Amino acid sequence: MAEEKGKITTQAEDFPQWYQDVVREGDLAEAAKVVKGCMVIKPHGYAIWEKIQAGLDRRFKETGHKNAYFPLLIPMGFLNKEAQHVEGFAPEVAVVTHAGGKALPEGEQYAIRPTSETIIGHFFAKWIDSYRDLPLLINQWANVMRWEVHTRLFLRTTEFLWQEGHTAHADHDEASEEVLRILDLYGDFAHNVMAMPVIRGIKTESEKFAGAVQTMSIEAMMRDGKALQAGTSHDLGQNFGKAFDVKFQNEEGREDFVWQTSWGVSTRLIGGLIMTHSDDTGLILPPKLAPVQAVIVPIFRKAHEKEKVLPAAAGLRDELKSAGVAVELDDREGKRPGEKYYEWERKGVPIRIELGPRDIESGEAMTKLRIADGKVKMPIATLAQDLGGVLDGFQDFLLERAVKFREDNTVTIDSWGDFTDVFKDGESRFAWCHWDGTAQTETAIKEETKVTIRCIPLEGQGPDSEPGKCIKTGKPSKRRVLFARAY
Amino acid sequence: MAEEKGKITTQAEDFPQWYQDVVREGDLAEAAKVVKGCMVIKPHGYAIWEKIQAGLDRRFKETGHKNAYFPLLIPMGFLNKEAQHVEGFAPEVAVVTHAGGKALPEGEQYAIRPTSETIIGHFFAKWIDSYRDLPLLINQWANVMRWEVHTRLFLRTTEFLWQEGHTAHADHDEASEEVLRILDLYGDFAHNVMAMPVIRGIKTESEKFAGAVQTMSIEAMMRDGKALQAGTSHDLGQNFGKAFDVKFQNEEGREDFVWQTSWGVSTRLIGGLIMTHSDDTGLILPPKLAPVQAVIVPIFRKAHEKEKVLPAAAGLRDELKSAGVAVELDDREGKRPGEKYYEWERKGVPIRIELGPRDIESGEAMTKLRIADGKVKMPIATLAQDLGGVLDGFQDFLLERAVKFREDNTVTIDSWGDFTDVFKDGESRFAWCHWDGTAQTETAIKEETKVTIRCIPLEGQGPDSEPGKCIKTGKPSKRRVLFARAY
Structure with a gap:
């Protein structure tokens, strides 16, 4: 790759190269190279992360969450306890097999956490006895590791920094409220602090978190028309409660498994910030996050x-x-x-x-x-x-500009011909289309075009709910969903 | 171990058990058990850490340091580049040998960072060209891992949270100033915020950081009379500069290796806080760090x-x-x-x-x-x-009490008989004694009594410098040094 110090490739010429150039020229981060897929977050980039952390942390605390810290290492056996979870994460974990100068026995090897539902589930089981211990509202700021093949600074790195919220509740309604409360918190933060408008919705079954009953996300449009999943909030149902035996005695004295949620945003947000606002001259930061x-x-x-x-x-x-x-x-x-x-x-x-x-x-x-x-x-x-x-005005201006950009690049499509036309040659927009609701059709579209369903919008987050016909199969559809290429 | 929920063993009865009981009853942390030597830092414990972080972070920034983030994993080969460093840390590292479902080739395995001098040295070499790039003043808040055999909550855990400062300078004088600046910063923080008086001094050759030219530390007295090394500040000389080829062009146009420092404090400080102030009723927190x-x-x-x-x-x-x-x-x-x-x-x-x-x-x-x-x-x-x-008064009271406790438990000893008497049966105090300055004598004393030289005090941190005779060998000594049992 031709990397020329001082040069910023234009967005029109080569958007991925533009992104790399902006990160480098903005002195935000660099690829570690000597550690596969990892990055060094340089002071200017880290200072933005600190502002993101401070803003979110205050909001988490205001909504009753407390920070804690759990081990980096997870016993390999823990990952296996939830069937979908291990399927999703086992292929990407980094494994510690030697420590203190010795090989660890097979049963005592560890995964570096790719996420912490399992180890936290283990401790929730120890801490929770009764409905009086609920809700338990925990957040952790930590590094996690997922051995990804294709990595890009901030957007997808083998190690990244994030926060992961983990909560346990006495019933499903309360857990569902929490999932939405956090989705709103993320959405408000993206909108009001990052000046990055987002669409809130539900992920399809095939795109949901490994081990969740349902995943909600915020989806933002980048300046190349692609979508960035900027944060997720998961309804875990009783899946991890059952896997880790997290039982409690309810108010009626009966035993039940807790209902859990988990949710997270990461240093990926910095990638979103860059691709929402920056131009061919380089980085542009909204005042609320500018160090x-x-x-x-x-x-x-x-x-x-x-x-x-x-x-x-x-x-x-x-x-x-x-x-x-x-x-x-x-x-x-x-x-x-x-x-x-x-x-x-x-x-x-x-x-x-x-x-x-x-x-x-x-x-x-x-x-x-x-x-x-x-x-x-x-x-x-x-x-x-x-x-x-002046700074407030600039913040507002960036938000308005981003909203307008998204409006200008959002389409409603009703024919497969128009769909393939909009998404031709790797291009992307946000497209509201009818879908028949099957995983089969979703997969067919993805395989043919690499375009995915970003989310099924929540009320008010997309076009009004009205029935129609699937853009691909012509079968009945209950409502339009959001299609785009994605990071 | 008899752990009874609700019970706090008295200090007099069993100090180590008292410590564990205070940590448990204060709901600060618990041993992870399922992950060797790791702990879970519970919300109340983590909230104290957040206050420590905030106070130190502000001080680091006020003295011109910037935060950054470097990879968790360090190529195994990096550790080998500085001879003393690998000797000190290789036996304690946890090693990643598998990732992404595959075994990593021998040359591509990674250590989980036990400390980051090596990987940061690698990047300093990329970032520094000229004296204009210096001083480079970086700090990192991170988790690190050292596979220790004997672990105790907060005091020594296989994984712990800390900050590690890493700086590069154009000459040795400036690096030495930085080492002292940070030692003072740590000392002031311990004294004024933690209400934990400390003695500042130089570690002996055998107790210094693996790879340093000289290590300075702050040493605090716990309520059992033992010493806690609460923070260290290292003069790395050009050792890592040479190992990682961190060269710069000086003002005269000649090439030279940079002079580096590194320094850190960790979640161990919470252990120090507990053992400085708490009593048989449990935890006592100074107002400045009380969540x-x-x-x-x-x-x-x-x-x-x-x-x-x-x-x-x-x-x-x-x-x-x-x-x-x-x-x-x-x-x-x-x-x-x-x-x-x-x-x-x-x-x-x-x-x-x-x-x-x-x-x-x-x-x-x-x-x-x-x-x-x-x-x-x-x-x-x-x-x-x-x-x-009232809270200010309480803060002052705790500091005065801790200072008085240390005074009451500090002795000046001039005979080997008195020395073995003071340190009999595992007891400890702070003892100012003459030492002949040899590693041989230091080792002999350590092997016979398990008492170590905590530091050679800086001016004004101990008795006035006057010559005398070594407590063990009777050979000439330049000044008294601090002996104690230590955590």
Whole structure:
């Protein structure tokens, strides 16, 4: 692959290469190479993850969840206890067979967790006795590993960082409410913080989590028209409760298995963020997740200018900081302002403030939003109080733009000819189509076109529910579902 | 082992059992059992870790460090590149030999990171070209694994959570400053936040980190007189720079290897916190790290009392929350106040507020500090503004008590007879003794008594530097060093 430092391929030319270039030029992450399919998350990328973590963690806590930490290693036998689960995950696990200088006996080998339903199920069985112990609402921030063949930075890596929620309930209704509560939490976060609109829906049987009764997801549109499954929330029914013997005495004194849910989002969200907002100049970050929201670039040529500009720039930085803006003063020596502009643009900083001797005299600084044709003069004296509004406006703008992009690239299709036309040559859009509800038809479409059903939309998340005829078989369909190519 | 739920063995009776009981009754963690030497960190324990993380993370960032994330797996060959490092860590690694359903070829097997100097060295070599790239100041929050034979909750577990700082510098002086800067940061945090006084010093050659030129540590006294190495800061010299070919062009245009440091603290700190403050009633937490600083227990018998007490208690909770107190209102039904007192005491909550109908009438609530013989009446109307001071006072009290305990249990010893007497029957204190500076004598003392040199104190951290005679050999000694049994 021709990787040229400094170059960003255009989206039109080669979208996957554009994505790689944006990640590299934004200094977000790099492929580890020496560890199969793993990545190094560099400081700027990790800082975005920290903001995502902080926002989600607060929301999890506000909804009564508590963080805990379970072992990285899972006894191999645990994976086998839930039939669908082992089928889904066993092929992708990394296995520890030696430790402490010795080979581990066959029965004492471990999988590095691909997800933690099994080990957490084991402990839930120890912790739960009665309905008084329920609901049990746990979340874990952790690394997990799935030995994938094809990997891409943030989107699919053998190791990734995520949060996994695991809850146990006394009845199915309460568990179902939890599944939806979290789906909404994810959806709100994507919409309001990531400025990434999503569609909430139910995965088909063949796309659901291995071991779940039902999986719900949020699906976002990337700028190449493909879908990104950005978060999932699973109704596990009593599957893991039965596999791990998680029993409780209910209010009537009878024993029953708990009803469980699990749900997660990962560093994949950063991939979604990039492919929702960024352009051919590089990364664009919504202010609510930008580690640096504003950068001040001081401009001077001579020593007496420097003496004047640098203290003023530092003063402005302190003012902005006090006003709650994540601001950086780029006072590096040996770099020209143009080089600095270029670097910060590629890092996706929402707004740049240029401050030179004449700006200080006139009391107005030149500002440049990351997406804007021109620069805007803003009074320096009120910048600290004005900037919040500008950043809010930019956040709104990004969301509106993403919503519009999705609208412009969403179609309703009623014929197979139109379907293959829309999805020709690897292209993608969001397509609302009727489907006969069978796995057979779903598979046939997928095999022929590589297009998949992203979800069966929840009420209000797609076209109104009305019956029709399957786009592929012509058989009766209850409602349209969402088709797209997907990451 | 006789583990009785609800029972806390006294410290005097059996200190190790007391420790286990406090951890269990405080609901902090439990041994995973199904995964060798691993633990589950339960919500109350994890919440303490989150407070430790937040406090340290802020300090790391204030001193210019940035977080990043490196792969969990390390190519086995990487460990071999630094001779001392492989000797120290190879015997304890867990090895991944199978992944994705296949055996990995011999040369492509991985160690689960026991620490990350090697993999980070590899990336530093890619990222650093010139002195302009230095200093590079990175921190990572991560899980690591060391296959230890004897494990104890928090103190030594096969998997543990930690932060590991890794920095690269252009010269040795700057690296040495960083080592000390971090040692001070750790020391201040232990002292001011954990209320755990520590002694800062240099580890002997035989106790230093495998691959370091010099290791510094903070050493705390536990309530059984033993030492806990609570944090370490390593001067790596150019050892890893040379092993991983981390070269840079210096200001004069010559090539040189970088000078590196690494430093870390782990979930072990929670073990230190427990053994510094807790008593025979259970956990005691300093307010600055208590996930719940104050608990309100409403007291009522009849319905009309409940109607009066609960809203007042909720109001008080909201007031305290607004004042910045981490407060919990324990309005659980079906539990008597006495049961609640008992439970919260064992969770180490610094202050309890009892609120009944008569308290509301009199305008004064009964409060009980976690360590106090009696209860104190405090005016409800000003509780929100008064409680901060009470909690600060409690924090100070815990620190003073810990300092006094250490003073009372620190001795200066000048004869081998006194030494063996102080350390007889597995007992421990902090003992300042002369040592001839040889590894031979250090080993002889360790083999005979299991007492080790904890550190050679930095200036002002122990008795004034004056020469003397080695306690064991009578040979000349430059200064006293710190001896103790250790965790």
